[in-house]
Amino acid sequence: MDWKTIGEARERLAKEEGSIIKDWGGKTSIALVYPNSYFLGMSNLGFHAIYGLLNKDDRIVCERVFWEGAEPVSLESQRPLEDFDIISFSLSYELDYLNIPRLLKSGGIPLFTSERSEHHPLVIAGGAAVTANPEPIASLIDCFAIGEGEAILPRMIPVLLEVSASARHELLAELAKVPGIYVPSIGNDTPTVRQSAKTIDDFVTGSVALTPDTELGDLYLIEIARGCSWGCRFCLAGFHFRPVRYRPVATLLEQAKQGSKYRRRMGLVSAAVSDHPQIEELVTGIRKLGVDFSVSSLRIKPLSDIVLSGLADSGTRTVALAPEAGSERLRQIIRKRISEDDILSAVDKVAGHGLRQIKLYFMIGLPTEEDEDISDIVSLALAARNIAGKRGSGIQLTLNVTPFVPKAGTPFQWLPMARADALKRRLGMLKKGLSNKGIEVKADSIEWALIQGTLSRGDSRIGGVIANLPRVSLSAWQKAMERAGVDSESIHLEIPASEQLPWSMIDSGIRTDHLRTEIERAFQI
Numbered sequence: 001m002d003w004k005t006i007g008e009a010r011e012r013l014a015k016e017e018g019s020i021i022k023d024w025g026g027k028t029s030i031a032l033v034y035p036n037s038y039f040l041g042m043s044n045l046g047f048h049a050i051y052g053l054l055n056k057d058d059r060i061v062c063e064r065v066f067w068e069g070a071e072p073v074s075l076e077s078q079r080p081l082e083d084f085d086i087i088s089f090s091l092s093y094e095l096d097y098l099n100i101p102r103l104l105k106s107g108g109i110p111l112f113t114s115e116r117s118e119h120h121p122l123v124i125a126g127g128a129a130v131t132a133n134p135e136p137i138a139s140l141i142d143c144f145a146i147g148e149g150e151a152i153l154p155r156m157i158p159v160l161l162e163v164s165a166s167a168r169h170e171l172l173a174e175l176a177k178v179p180g181i182y183v184p185s186i187g188n189d190t191p192t193v194r195q196s197a198k199t200i201d202d203f204v205t206g207s208v209a210l211t212p213d214t215e216l217g218d219l220y221l222i223e224i225a226r227g228c229s230w231g232c233r234f235c236l237a238g239f240h241f242r243p244v245r246y247r248p249v250a251t252l253l254e255q256a257k258q259g260s261k262y263r264r265r266m267g268l269v270s271a272a273v274s275d276h277p278q279i280e281e282l283v284t285g286i287r288k289l290g291v292d293f294s295v296s297s298l299r300i301k302p303l304s305d306i307v308l309s310g311l312a313d314s315g316t317r318t319v320a321l322a323p324e325a326g327s328e329r330l331r332q333i334i335r336k337r338i339s340e341d342d343i344l345s346a347v348d349k350v351a352g353h354g355l356r357q358i359k360l361y362f363m364i365g366l367p368t369e370e371d372e373d374i375s376d377i378v379s380l381a382l383a384a385r386n387i388a389g390k391r392g393s394g395i396q397l398t399l400n401v402t403p404f405v406p407k408a409g410t411p412f413q414w415l416p417m418a419r420a421d422a423l424k425r426r427l428g429m430l431k432k433g434l435s436n437k438g439i440e441v442k443a444d445s446i447e448w449a450l451i452q453g454t455l456s457r458g459d460s461r462i463g464g465v466i467a468n469l470p471r472v473s474l475s476a477w478q479k480a481m482e483r484a485g486v487d488s489e490s491i492h493l494e495i496p497a498s499e500q501l502p503w504s505m506i507d508s509g510i511r512t513d514h515l516r517t518e519i520e521r522a523f524q525i
Helices: 003-015 045-055 094-106 128-132 149-160 168-175 249-259 279-288 305-313 328-334 340-352 371-389 420-437 446-456 461-467 474-484 488-492 512-522
Strands: 028-034 060-066 086-090 122-126 143-145 220-223 265-269 292-295 318-324 357-364 396-403 440-443
Touching: 028 045, 045 060, 045 086, 045 149, 045 220, 094 128, 094 446, 094 461, 122 128, 122 149, 143 149, 149 168, 220 249, 249 279, 265 279, 279 292, 279 305, 292 305, 305 340, 318 328, 318 340, 328 371, 340 357, 340 371, 357 371, 357 420, 371 396, 371 420, 396 420, 396 446, 420 440, 420 446, 446 474, 446 488, 461 474
Parallel strands: 028 060, 028 086, 086 122, 122 143, 220 265, 265 292, 318 357, 357 396, 396 440
Antiparallel strands: none
8 A cells, every 4th residue: 555645645635625524334335536637536527426426325435536646545535446346437538548447457456347256346437428439448347327427326326235235247237227327248239328317406516525736726616507509510518418408596596605605716617608598697696695706618609798797806817718710611510600700709808808818719620621721710819819909908818729529429420530740730830820929829739639539439449459558658559559450540531421330339319310410511511
């Protein structure tokens, strides 16, 4: 046992408010694992939600585990993974898959489900990434929760409580009967249907354990809505969290009142915060409570002056807007449904309310993209800088650039990613056109984005690649791909419409013919 790791866990726990400490006697123990750092994991509202839901059951003790590069122990009691009955991975991002083997090895748990015995913990995974496509890690995970935890757990927990009393194969057979549970070793005659909570009014989703040692440490997080109605053709959230559901403003204000006991700043979370039909009433009510607020995202249109004024009064300095593409043609292809005038008007509004830092999010490598589309990003950014400048000096404009990654269950799932050389050249065009104009350009790693794309659209062979990584690096990934006989070029190829998709065992609730219609409409523009 690494005593340094234990000491660090105890130090973190001592700084937290709201941690849930339970006696283990007679309870089913679950390690809720975020396969990345504490800093990132504790900013993930879904992780908080599952932690709170599981611990509401008196028959369960759920403790958190993170990956920091050393032998992991649970935060609450500093126990190793092998002490738990169940290990449950929370997977929002595909690149976190690469840490799963190292976490399992640390607990002496065989990597592949076929090699585990009755004495090993049951290994579960849920989250947005695996809800879209569980197949890349299907050989490593005993069962998957497909959809929203609030809809799945009430019927799943009674089966999990039998983990110590039932034979492994019997337990998995019972789990396979639960709606939304996919057991790869058993398979299914019909696709596993993604589960969603019919209403989100029946439960509260917000911060459970608060800590200063995280990206959003000064915020009490509140989910105000779930899903997105805009249907951008590249977006996972817009298709896998349907239908759109909004929480009543009275409920949210009561939650903010409770949260104000812990933090003086509320973090409002949803796919598009400004879409909430009562958003102005909500932010006005929060300000009347004497607390500040921040937002996870603002849609360019509509953009409320009341919300912007409230953000400014709350001391917010940075607002992020997402045009995604520089040209009207590309914005129509991705179904963004905003014009250049909308974008520039939004920048003007933000700057006019005294918000001094504006982030503009763009993608490169979008379907049919040409160099002219990159030039349009440069022109749009310069126009935005000029408009913001008219509102006064000292306004900083930043471009955050990410490569387009096709996501399973979206209309663009069949489409290829651009090659690395093309992406690098276009990123270079942006930097050359803007960096000496006082506009900072920040970009995600192109190489890691391509790996993310391979994981997003991957099949069962990817599990072998992940399991055989001696370390997480670009060179190790490429060698593991070659050893497994997986073609790294496949991410640059369109998947034929007639080909069965690797994630066909999942019914996302969106018909394939609807997705095909959407992609056909995109290319008619």
